[in-house]
Structure formats: structure tokens, C-alpha cells
Amino acid sequence: MRKTFQAIMLVLFSGLLFANNLAFARLKYDGGNWDTRVTAWGEIADFLVSISNVRAVREPLAISPESPELFNYPVVFMTGDAAFFEWKPAVIERLKKYFDAGGILIIDDSAGVKNSAFAGSVKRELAKIFPNEPLERINESNAIFLSFFLMPKVCGIRQAAPYLEGVERGGQLSVIFSENDMFGAWEKDKLGNWLKDCSPGGEAQRLEAQKLCVNVIMYAMVGTYKLDAIHTDYIRQKMNNLNMKIPGQAK
């Protein structure tokens, strides 16, 4: 039933999806569970539209890496909480092309634990796609931590890793990987109540997770915009005023 509804919505909104708006294209893969955060996407879209000028489509869609549609979406989201099957060489080649063309993959581990089976599968496949560009911790001076909110704390509804990881190519992140179940912080039931508790930080942690999530998406839309000199001077000044540690500088 849900799938039929999604299909109808997809047809109705196809014009919008094909335009330049942010669409939550989720990578559909075999094995494991690719659709872990069903209700999060509409919430994220609503939030982005309410606080920023981002044009986001509420209805998520599933995209197979082998689908010709993949290249219509410069940002693709991937979630999961279990190990998944190895990707075929054709899928690896296709994703290589996708990243070469400028695509960005945002991966969030819904298991919310360090070194989960999902994370293992992700790292296994990324090593095939980027044999010479390992998944590395994203430095805190990266534009991703400045793209909208000022240095949000790295967390999700869990705090499995206090950092994001990524694959950087040509000065831009092609892959952003969170192990903290960042998208879990957006899930609501039909009555509008949060579905998942945040631990150990409670609701304050949820806000940080949501801010980080906005930053990640904003980065995927505007790249390293916030590293332009005109912004960094201002941000540096703001951080000084707030007595915050400026990344890369001894305080």
C-alpha cells in the first residue's frame, strides 16, 4: 500500500523531482535494510523549507544504483542497520562514474553503534569504489561544520563516533558517513511525537543532531561556499566573540 502511494506521489511530483529541488533519493540496495528511517525525510524537508531557502520535496524516493535516474540526483542518501550483500562490479563502476560526475553520497548508520555490520559493509564497498582514497575523519575545519549552523556537535540519536568520516576528492567531499543515526533524530509517529529517544544527551542531543543534518545537506547543495574569505573572517570573529575554539588554531 505504502509503495503504491509512493509511486502515485512520484508520478504527481515527477516534474518537481526532476527540477532543481532537493529530493531525498535513497539508495536501494540488496540485503540488509535500506529503508530504515521511513518518516524522517518529510520532517527534514519541512524543517529545511521553514528555516532556509532550500527547496525540498517531502516525498522520498528509492533509487537503485543501476537505475538511469541515479544521475538526476547529485545527492543520494543511504541508510541501513545491517550487513548487506556485496555490490556487483557493474554497480561499483556506475557509482565510480556518479562520484566522478560530482555526485555526493550521504550515509547514515541507523544501528547507531561503532563498527556495526552495516558500517562494515559500507566500508567494504567504498574501498572498492575508492581504492586510493580512503574513508577518513572529516577535519573540524571542513566547510561541512560551517555550512549553516556554527560547529554543531557530531551526534545522532546515538553518539557512536564523535566525528564524521568522508572521502574527499578535488577539494569536495564525495561521501559523508555518520555512525550516529543522524536521520533517526527526525522520525515521528502519526501524532507528531518523536519515535526515538536520544541518548545519552536527551533532547539537546536531538537538536545538535538536527543541526548537523542541516549542515550536511546544505554542504551537499552549496559545497565549500562557507570557506570563502568573506565568510571565514566573519565566522572567525563570531567564534572569537563566543569564545569558541577556532579549528586549526591554538586557543
Add this chain to the structure above:
Amino acid sequence: MKFEAGIIALAGAALALLSALYVYSKADRKRVLLTALRVAAYILIVFALLKPSLDRTITLKRRTAVAVVADLSKSMGLKKPEDKAALLKAAIKEKAVPLAGVFDVSWYAFSGTARKTSLEDLLTSPRLAGDSTDIAEAISSAGKGLEKDKPGAKKALVIISDGNSNGLLDPVAAAKQAGMPVYTLGVGPLMKGVDVAVRSIAAGELGFTGMRSTVAVNLSGANASGKTVRVALKADGIEIGNKEAVLQDDGLETVVKFEITPKETGLVRYRAEVKPLPGEEDISNNSADCEVRVLKDKVRILYLSGHPNYEYRFLRQVLKTNPNYEMVSFIMLRGIKNLMPFPEDQLTLIPFPVTELFTRDLPQFDIVILESFPYSEYMTPDMLNGLARLVTERGGALLMIGGDQSFGIGGYAATPLADLLPVTLEGPLERYDTAPYKMVPELHPLNSLSYSRDGDALLWKSMAELSDINVAASSKPGAAVLGRHPFLKSKSGEFAPVLAAWQKGRGRVIACMTGSTWRWAMGTGQETSSGLYARYWQGLFNWLSGVPDVKQVKIAADKKSYLKNEPVRLSISVLDEHYRYENSASVALLVSDPNGRKAREVCALSGNGIYECSVSGDVSGKYSFEASVYKEGKELGKDSCTAEVTGSRSEETDLYLNETLLSEIAEKSGGEYLNAASGKALLLKLDPETEEIVSRTRKTLWDSPVLLLLSALILCGEWYIRRTNGML
């Protein structure tokens, strides 16, 4: 005579007959006779089936043909440090003449194309006056001559030269293609004294004022390993730097790098000079020149985007990766209508300094990009007027990119910018369509992605679909429409323009009616198109900023230096005032030779917007070419370039033997190199004669009527014996 299986069969048959006769004499004669006759008949049939024949071959012995090709260029007549003419004659006499006793030798002389001559001429009155030493051409032409004169014979070439080839083609490659071994006989003294040479000076063809770039000077030395030299770099005759360098071993190049920061625009001639070493005889190779066209420094771009979007991300990548661009960009991440549940100090957003940008800073920008930018929320009419003046009066450029806050739907129809745009806008109700479509490119230089029209068509075909368009009312007269919608029509009835460009006043404007060209970068998954996307936008930005590769008139020579009398091919590309190919212009070329003499030439149309002309220089030095293009009495533009004619210079200065080249020619073609000064004889590792089959005849033995008759007689005889003896 050649025997085949049939002959063996015939011998077998004879043997069988003899055996039968022997048995016949010893046993029951009738039975044995019958058996023998039957066997004989079988043997004859088998013999016929094996189709024996008699072959006869006539062969002829042919002498191997050798062309001795002597270098009669000017450099062979140099008297110092040794008399090369005398060395040449000695080499011919002592090394080449003995070949005539063994091989079928033909004599050739060359400077450029090899021509046939006689041994007597070479030994008595050689004219050592050739302007060049074109060994590649000599190998090719002598090889062809030999092929024509001595068809069928095995062949070889013997090149007698100092090896200082200065032809257009690579002699080693020519030797490889000759199809015969090339033996080389080196004539001339080997370098004994010291020498330092500037092999090349390399700098980018384009430079920018205020921007550092590198000039690399390549030095080589002979007998000067470890010696220190001083290299000076001059710009238009004025020394701008000098450095010391230690020369590497002979054959290895030493690179000296200078950093230059041009201060003024224009053509700058850089010269690298090396101070001669003590005792250096040949100082003609101690300097080299190159030219750099200096343009103004970085192009400054102001990019204003109405909301976070992919078009911004992908275009930003193009602009940020080009060091010639300096971009200041603002994206309206938040609007006044947005709510913010977080305190301001948790945001990185900065106030949009619109007043400073559009009052104080605007003149600093060369290009302003408005991408789905809601001007009415931020800009006053005065600011828009200022932007219009930047384009029309100050030569700035405007790029408006589509979206739901651009063009008519963005309210621009009622602003001074509407007049700047190459399309006529509708009002706020202008259609903004988001159905996918493939842009149909028009034939225009700005749409060129490859070097050929067919290549362009293929590349455009591979480009992904776009996903939005602001449908303008029409394109304006005089605008160059670069691409159109395949089926959506404007109010004027034309297919809706997707990309249109024009010159407005002193500046340039492009209307990109879509905000989804990022899809060209993403491609379709079949081919990665990000390279094409970047190249295409680069071309558009170059045009907007007036970089010379999109000048209306552009002249280029096919090479930078030429030999004397070698054709200098000049091509002049001509675009009309709307930057479309112009095919009906008159193109005049003013040629100035190094002595200041001037001549006029007329260029003819050779392709779409391309006019060509060929001139040749007979004086060494720098030639200048200026193309002036007119249409209907109006000048479309002028451009100039230079080319160096250096034909005879090396012939007058090449004193020494280039053994390296001669050895390589020999080695690569299967021949051998010999220094004529050595006491060894020139030995060609070839058979003096080769056997050639001139005729071959074949006589078949099996289809003879005699054989048929014999077989019939045997069978009839056998039948008769049986009949008469009641054995049937």
C-alpha cells in the same frame, strides 16, 4: 625439373610391372599375366588421380641496389674547425666508392629532396650551398627513386652527412618508414671544445598582469659537465633576472626556472641568454626567445544566488578551479519569511552587504551572475541602474541564470536589466517549465566542444537533459541564440531560447534561461560529462570576460618557426558582431619581413568563418602578419601574429658532427653507423646478389591421352585373355 607425387607413382608402377614379369616367368603364366594387367590398370588410375606434373623454374641473379646520398648543404662547406668539403670527398672516395664493386650503386645528392647525380660530380664539383639539411626528405626521396629505378632488387641507403638535420620531419621516423636499411656515414669533426646551448625557453602562451608564472630555460652542454654558467632572462630587451646553473653531463638537459610577474598587457618577448664559457667557439646557440601574450589579471566575478541549489555548486566548482577567476559569491541561504528556532549566534550566516557591493565595489567586478536572485528583496532601482551601466559603459558582463526567481517570473521585465538581456521578457506571469528536455544547440563558436563539427554534434548528443526553462517572449534581433528548446515555443513562435548571448554597449550579456545545466556535469551515466560541462562554461566565461580566444578576428600561424621558403600557413577566424561565423568578409593580410619590407596578400574562405593564406619567407628573422577584416566597408576587427624564419642559421653554425642522430637513424632502420674518420671500411650487411624467379612453367602428366589409351588397352587386353581362355 621438379618431381611431384605423380612421378613417384610412375616409378612405383614400373617397379610393380617388373615384379609382375618376374613372377610371370616363374608361375602360372596366364593367371600371373591377368593379375599383372589388373595391377597395371589400377596403378595407371591411381597415377592419374594423383595429378602429377613437371615444373620448370628459371631464376635470375640480381645485384642489391644501394643509393649513396651525399649531403651538399651549406654546413658541409664550412672550413672551420676542419674543411668538411674535403672530408666529404674523402669519405665518398674511401668508403662509398668501394661499394660500387659489390653492389649496384646509384649516386644522389641532397640538401632537401635527394636528386640523382654522378660520382664524378660528387668528387669534382659538389655545390655545397643547400639552405637546409633535410635528412628525412632525403631518405624518403632517395628511397622512392631507388624503388622506381631498381624494382624488385633488395635495397639500402647510405647517407653521408654531418647529421645536422634541420628539416621539418623527424629523420629517424623517416628511416623507420623507408622499408630498407639506412647506413649512415658521419662526416665532420667531433665537438672537442666546450659549448653551452639554450635548447629551449618555455612559458605559457598567455600570462596575466600581477600573476606569477614560470619561464623554464633548458640548457645543454658539450664537454662542459659541472661547469657553472650564468643565465640571464630579458623581457623586451631589459634584463629581469639572472641565475647561475651547473651544467649536467653531455646529453642531459639542465633546467633553470625564472618566476615572472608581468606588469603590463600586450605581447612580451622573453629571451634567455647564457654567457659564453671560456674558449667557447660557437656562441650562436647561447640564446633563445619566446613570446607571451599578457592579459589583464584575474577576472573578478560576483555571483548572487537566490537559494541553495545544485547549479551554484557545480558552477562554483568550475569557477573555483580556474586560477584566472576570483569569485565573490552570496547565496541567500535564508529569506525574510523563514523562521529560525535557533539563536542567531548558532548560525554562520552573514548579512548580505548589498549596499557596499552595488555602490562601492561593483566597478571592481568584470562579470556579475544573477542566478534565480530575487532582486526586489535586496536591491534598489539605483543599484540595478549601476549594474546596467557596468555592462554598457564600463565593459562589464552580466550572466543571468534561470530559475523561479529569474527573468520575467523574477520581476526583471520591469527593470533596467530587461534592456540588457538578449531575450524579451514577459511579465511576472512568464512561464517557468520544469519538464525535462534536451537543448538543441545552434551552430556557433561558443558551442564548440571539440575540434570538428561532427565531433561537436556527437558531444552535444551525449549531453544530459535539462530540467527547467524560463520561457522568454522572444530572442531579440541581433542576439546569438546558442541553444533552443526542442518543442516549447516562445510567444514569437520561435522555439524558446535556452541560451542567448549578445554584446550590449561595451559589455556582454548571456541569458541562460535554465538553472539546470548542472545536469550536463552529472551526465547520464553512460559517459562522464563533467569535463564537457566545465569546458562549455569556461568558453562562455571566456567570452563574457573578453579573453582573446573569442575575439571576432583571430589570426594564427600553423607553427612558430619555419625554414626559409617553407610555406607559412595562416588561418584567420572571423566572427560577425554577434559572434557567429562570418563567411562573406574580405580579409586582407599585411606581411612585414625582418627587413621591414611590406607586402599585401588576400585570404580566401576555406571553411566556416575560417580564411586562409599561405606565404613564404626568404629572409631569416621575424615576420609579422596583420589581418584586417572588413564587411560592407565596416571593419570587423584586426589581429596580428609573428613567425620566425630560421632556415639558414643552423647551416652556417653547425660545425660539428651529430653522431647521435646518425647512429639512431641507422639503428632504427636496421643499418649501421660509421664515422668516416675511422679507419674501418663501410660494410653493408647485405647479400651482394639475390636470386629472383623470372619464370615458372608446369607440364601436367596425368591428363595425357596416351595414359588414357594405355589404361584402356590394358583393361581390354585383360578382358580378351579372359574371354579367349573361358575365364569370364
